[in-house]
Amino acid sequence: MVKLRRSRVEPPPEVCPLGECMSLISGAWSPHVIWYLRDGPRRFGELRADIKGVSAKVLTARLRQLERDGVVIRREVASSPPTVEYSLSELGAELRPAIAAIVDVGHRLKRRN
Amino acid sequence: MVKLRRSRVEPPPEVCPLGECMSLISGAWSPHVIWYLRDGPRRFGELRADIKGVSAKVLTARLRQLERDGVVIRREVASSPPTVEYSLSELGAELRPAIAAIVDVGHRLKRRN
DNA sequence: CCGTATCCATGACGATACTG
């Protein structure tokens, strides 16, 4: 999650903790993870190949964070060699249209410029 | 909040530039700006008060970036003292439901835990 | 009122090497 640093003066309790909510997709690669899980479960190595440029360390970190947040589900498959399958939780899947909307606006802004 | 850093190695062009699109709301405070502009124009000082904890420097930086990206419109009002009005562009306004959706999922995840 | 300038701290990220 991206940390919201607080000013020295303690702010009044936020009515809407927007920062906390947006931290669901914080990090450079979290949106990519959600994006590439949109059509079903993917293994670690598949995600790593899908998301070009991400390092194993960071991908692990983002997957762990998304798992803690309840967005992503991690499932170990007892095989040889052992594999791990990641998928979107029910609520995690609801982030997909939001990301798609942002991407859509991004593309249209790009075309306009 | 979170920052979308691009890797130093340029990714191949055939990839969907998800990172570029998501950079529209990169930075810890960009979603807040869009959020607090949702009901119409706001002045710099109003935004600074709305978005508790943001420094003037960073708020300026994010507003400039959003302006360059075409999300936000900056309008100087010739008054005494001079004021500045920020508002969402037409395409920028389309980011609002996306952010609202993420916030909604965030709240529901929070309630579940 | 609306910023800019400076300095500094944090931590997200990449690269590489290594492990169960």
Add this chain to the structure above:
DNA sequence: CAGTATCGTCATGGATACGG
């Protein structure tokens, strides 16, 4: 295959002082 360990870099952001 699916990570972990370590090290270094650099963008983001906070605090404070100052400027138009």
